[in-house]
Amino acid sequence: MNRRPRIALTVGDPAGIGPEIVHAALAEPSVRGAMDVIGIGPARLAPPGLRVALAAEDALDLRASDEGAVWLATHADDREESWELGRPQASAGRAALAALRAGAELAHRGEVDALVTAPVSKEALHLAGERCEGQTQLLGRWAGVEAEMLAIAGNLRVLLLTRHMPLRAALDCLRADAVTEHLVLLDRGLVALGFVRPRIACAGLNPHAGEAGILGSEEREILEPAIAAARERGVDVSGPESPDTVFQRASVGAFDGVLALYHDQAFLPVKFAEPRGGLTVLLRLPYLRVSPAHGTAFDIVGTGRADPSNLILALERAAQWGPGFRAVSTGPAR
Numbered sequence: 383m384n385r386r387p388r389i390a391l392t393v394g395d396p397a398g399i400g401p402e403i404v405h406a407a408l409a410e411p412s413v414r415g416a417m418d419v420i421g422i423g424p425a426r427l428a429p430p431g432l433r434v435a436l437a438a439e440d441a442l443d444l445r446a447s448d449e450g451a452v453w454l455a456t457h458a459d460d461r462e463e464s465w466e467l468g469r470p471q472a473s474a475g476r477a478a479l480a481a482l483r484a485g486a487e488l489a490h491r492g493e494v495d496a497l498v499t500a501p502v503s504k505e506a507l508h509l510a511g512e513r514c515e516g517q518t519q520l521l522g523r524w525a526g527v528e529a530e531m532l533a534i535a536g537n538l539r540v541l542l543l544t545r546h547m548p549l550r551a552a553l554d555c556l557r558a559d560a561v562t563e564h565l566v567l568l569d570r571g572l573v574a575l576g577f578v579r580p581r582i583a584c585a586g587l588n589p590h591a592g593e594a595g596i597l598g599s600e601e602r603e604i605l606e607p608a609i610a611a612a613r614e615r616g617v618d619v620s621g622p623e624s625p626d627t628v629f630q631r632a633s634v635g636a637f638d639g640v641l642a643l644y645h646d647q648a649f650l651p652v653k654f655a656e657p658r659g660g661l662t663v664l665l666r667l668p669y670l671r672v673s674p675a676h677g678t679a680f681d682i683v684g685t686g687r688a689d690p691s692n693l694i695l696a697l698e699r700a701a702q703w704g705p706g707f708r709a710v711s712t713g714p715a716r
Contacts, residue, residue, distance in 0.1 A: 386418050387495045387701040388444070390488045392481040393423030394500025397465045397474040398678025399688035404500055405429045406690035407697055414450035417701040420494065421453045423481045428453035438484070442493055456480040468683045470503040475510030478502045482517060486524050489669040496670040496704030497521075498696050501678045504546075515546040517673070518664060527666040530564065532571055532639075533652045533675060534699075535660035538632055539639040540648045541568040552644040556587065556600060561608035561641070562615070568639050569617045571665040574707055583628050583637040584609055584621035585647060591622045629655075649675075661696050663703075670707040672700040 391407070394400025401423070407413055408421060408429050420441045421428065428434050434453045435441035441454035456477070457463070463473040482499060489497040504516050514520050522529030533540045543564050544552040565582060572580035584605060588598030595602055605622040612619050620637075621628070629651035632640050642648035652660050652675065660675040674692035682688060 386416070386450075387705055388418045388420070388442075388493075389697055389700050389704065390420045390422060390485040390494040390497045391697065392485045392497070392499045393421065393427055393478075394481070395470075395474050395478045395503045395506055395678045396424065396427055397467050397469060397471060397506070397683070398501060398503060398680055399683055400478075400500035400502075400678065401427050402683070402688045403674075403690035403693045406688075407693045408432070408451050410690070410694050413694060413697050417450065417697065418444045418448075419451040419697065420444075420488065421451060422456060422485050423453070424457040424477055425453070425455035426457075428455070438488060438493070442488075454484060456484055468680045470505035470509060470680070472506070472509040472511075475503065475506030475508070475512065478506065479510055479512055479520075482520065483524070486521055489671070490525060492669070494669075494704075496672060496700035496707070498693070498700050499671065499673045500693060501674065501676060503678045503680075518545065518662075521664060521667060521671060525667050527668075529664045529666050530567060532568070532663045532665055533648055533660055534663060535652045535656035535675075536633060537635055538629060538652060538655045538660075539572065540629070540632075540642050540652055541571070541639060541665070542645060542648050543641060543643045545645055547645075549644060549646075553587075556604055556643060558604050558608040558611070561605060561643075562611040564641055565609065565612035565617050565619050566615050567665055568641055569612075569619075571663070572639050575663070575703055577638050579618060580638040581636075582617060582619040582639050582641065583623045583632060584619055584641045585625045585628050585643060586622035587625070587643055589624075589626070591624045656692075661692065661699060670700060670704045672696045672703075 432453045441452050465474040485497045488494045544555050587600045601622045662673050662675050664671045
C-alpha cells in the first residue's frame with residue numbers, strides 16, 4: 383500500500399464528550415501526520431477550518447490542502463436537529479446513529495482501512511428508537527455477524543464471552559460450545575493483530591477456578607471440555623485459570639490474551655490496568671473497528687476535563703493494524 387492509512391472517525395453522541403475529543407484528536411500532529419482521517423457527524427460539529435464534504439465520494443477525495451483530514455457531514459444545513467449537552471436524548475441518539483451508519487458503510491465497502499468510533503449513549507440510542515446494547519451489536523447486525531468485543535489495556539487483551547446482560551443471564555449462557563468458539567475466535571483475532579502463536583488463558587468462573595470441584599462444578603463440567611476442544615482446533619490455551627490471578631499474570635506477559643466469562647470479570651482488570659479506559663476491537667466484522675473503552679462522560683461535558691488520549695491511541699492503533707487486518711470468523715455468523 384503506497385497511500386497513507388485512511389481512517390473513518392465517528393463523532394459519537396454529540397451531547398457527550400465525543401465532539402470535544404474528536405476535535406482534539408484531529409488537531410493532534412501525530413494523528414494528522416500519520417494518517418488521513420474522515421471525521422463523520424453533523425456539519426456544525428466539524429472542527430473550524432476543516433473542509434466539509436456532503437457526500438462520501440467527496441470525503442474520500444483527500445487532497446494535500448486538506449492536511450490529512452476532512453469532515454463528512456451527516457446533516458448539512460442549519461435546520462438540522464438540536465440537542466442539549468450533558469444528557470441522553472433522542473435527537474442526539476439519531477445524530478450518533480447517522481454518523482455510525484455512514485462510517486460503517488465506508489468501512490464495509492473497503493474505502494477506509496479502519497473505523498474508529500467515539501462513545502455513544504445506549505439510552506439515547508433507545509430514545510431514538512434503536513433498541514440495542516450499543517455500537518457492538520449495531521455494527522454486527524449491519525454486517526450480518528455476531529461481533530465480539532476484545533478489550534485492550536497495555537499488555538492485557540481480554541475477550542468477553544458475554545457482554546451487557548444481568549449476571550444471572552450471563553451465567554446461563556455458559557456453555558462448552560460457546561467457550562470453545564470464543565477461544566478459537568480470540569486466537570484468530572490475536573493472529574490478525576500480529577501474534578504468530580498466541581498464548582491464551584481461559585478464566586475460571588468460581589473462586590480458585592473451583593478448587594477441584596470444592597467451590598463449584600462449572601470448571602470440570604463446562605470449561606475443561608471446552609478448553610480441550612479448543613486445543614484440538616490448534617489453540618494454545620491453558621486453564622481454567624484462577625480468575626483472581628490470571629489477569630495480573632497476563633498483564634506482565636504470561637499470556638497474550640484471556641477469555642473472560644462475563645462483563646465485569648473482564649472490565650474490572652482492564653480499567654485498573656488503564657484507568658482512562660483502554661481500547662476495544664471488534665472481532666468477526668469484515669473490517670477493523672477500534673474504539674476507546676470509556677463512555678460519553680455527560681458529567682464533564684464542556685468543563686475542559688475530557689481527555690482525548692484514548693481516542694488518539696485508538697486512531698494510532700487503527701492506522702497501525704488496519705491496512706493489514708484480516709476479517710476474523712469461526713464459522714456461522716449466528
